Amino acid sequence: MEIVELESNIISPEKMAPKGLVLAVYIFAFVTGLPSNLLACYSFLRKVRQNPVPIDILLLNLTISDLFILFFLPFKMVEAALDNTWPLPYFLCPLANFLFYSSIYLSTLFLMGVSVERYLCVAHPVKHKLNRRPTYAKVASLFFWLLACSHCLSIVYVVEYYEGTDKKTDDNSTCYENFTAGQLRIVLPFRLELCIVLFLIPFIITLFCYISVIRILTSMPNIKPQKKQRAVALALATVVNFSLAFAPYNISHIVGFIQNKNPSWRVETFFLTSLNTTLDPVIFFFSSATIRRAFTDFWLRICSTSASPCCLVCCRTPKTDAKEERAGQVSVSNMLAGSSTPTPFTRSGISEN
Template sequence: MCMDISIPLVLTVYIFTFVIGLPSNLLAFYTFLVKVRQKPTPVDILLLNLTVSDILLLIFLPFKMVEAASGMEWHLPKFLCPLSGFIYYSSIYISSLFLMAVSVERYMGVAFPIKYKLRRRPAYAIAASVFFWVVACSHCSIVYIVQYKDNSSSSNGTTSPFEKSHCYENFTPMQLQILLPVRLELFIVLFCLPFTITVFCYVNFVRILLALPQIRAQRKHRALGLAVATLVNFIVSFAPYNVSHVVGFVQNESPCWRVYALLLTTLNASLDPVVFYFSSTAVQQAFAKCLASLRHKLSALTARCHLPWLTRFEEGISEVEVASGDKAEESMV
């Protein structure tokens, strides 16, 4: 087992992601759910699925917090170990697939506006969503397959990744023979392919919009923000973790620094709301309403307590609300 893991760092990232990611994703989930029920569009269906994936990760994140607080030892019921790992890893690749799908939807809308508008159907987005969930979950079921090998290995007296008080660590050579090739496939199929498609779509998406003089500067800035936020999410959250698959396959072992790469991946749940903000006017308005509510509450508190620093903070929130609440176009096209 890899030693000298910084427990305070792990806990800090987990707590930050949970505190920031859960309320923002719940707000985005409610916003997209209302839009889908009123007038479903492909991009709203895709973004709704993306929020569901993030919320699932955040729901199971407290189990990882307990593990970290216990010195990376698993004292929870044993069945929660593979279940939390399955949800955790599935969410990573579900997010990458849906971010790719959103980039394709945006690119098709500006590259082929007439044909795409005539042919796009919510049913296509639903079918794609089901396909992405099945593909990601089926690949990440390797967690349970390794647990099966864990049981057979334990009967032979060898070390198990679920043995004693540790969860999914100390793999046997037999388990690595199964696990490492699957991780390499995850790197190629569920990271490299979505990342390449996303880069192609957003580079051309931004290029086309910038070349159109009649497009407003505000809309161009939103398009650029969406592209940058998505690509940064891929590079920061997904790339290090998936590179660890390649390193592990070459070295024929699970790298010790993989735990830190997983921390960056966990941050994805708090970075996705930035993508939601640039993708949807409804999300922008929802965040603006939350800021307005916070401003009114701070205003009342300031009036009661006569605290000047709260007044200055309230003025700053008011400026953010005005910048976020400007009326924007319903779609990027």
């Protein structure tokens, strides 16, 4: 029975997404995600050292979780190029998958934490500013890391070495894909638990927070339209991130538990998760004035080295935005970013600037 079950879970090449498409998505995520996340990580690290605020601490940890995926992507590129086989040393298989799965659920948890921070800033601005402590964000970050890593460490190493298989000596074996019946009895319920606790609950909380933020901001006539648009764009970027990068992969957990087998299309959801590394910098840009300045300065340096008229025209908007931010005007976006500058509140609790 175990042999039959194992064979039924082998992923045939015909059922997989085209190899060229998978490699293209991985390369796109790596080329766009690595420089933007390294720049964001450097900017947040400097900001946290100078003046730590909760939102910057959460975003710094989110950036680090993205770098986990990016450092793992070359392994996935090699695997995809060789038709989903694992030619690398066997001990790298569980290690690489541990980093991969941990980074997925670290991202969902920290995206949830960022949404809660923004909701508190908008819904309860005065109370939140008085009670805001960087220690709370540090404790929450430590809890998220322990929660995600402990779950993924258990499922990857326990399942991979359960009922020892002969994959260690098979040069053309797959990595963490084909399971025996005994392994499936462990991995399928565990995946369902991961989906509910580390994806579904954070997604619901994130939706509630952003819907509430948009509802509150749109009900205030004294808020500039571009500020409301920025808040809506921020919410949409986060929802798209959850829906495109994480939802298909976690839906495969539910389908696999119901069908009591490894879904054949589950492999195709892997390359979608890498798009998280490209979408998160968009979230950073809308949520943090620090990142907007860093990206603006970086773009201006590129433009200053180019004599292209098109590039000079494109630089006009970032330059204008940078001047507005340096003017010291307090905006809703700065408040959402957790600015440490005291904010004058109106009767509604939001600055009129």
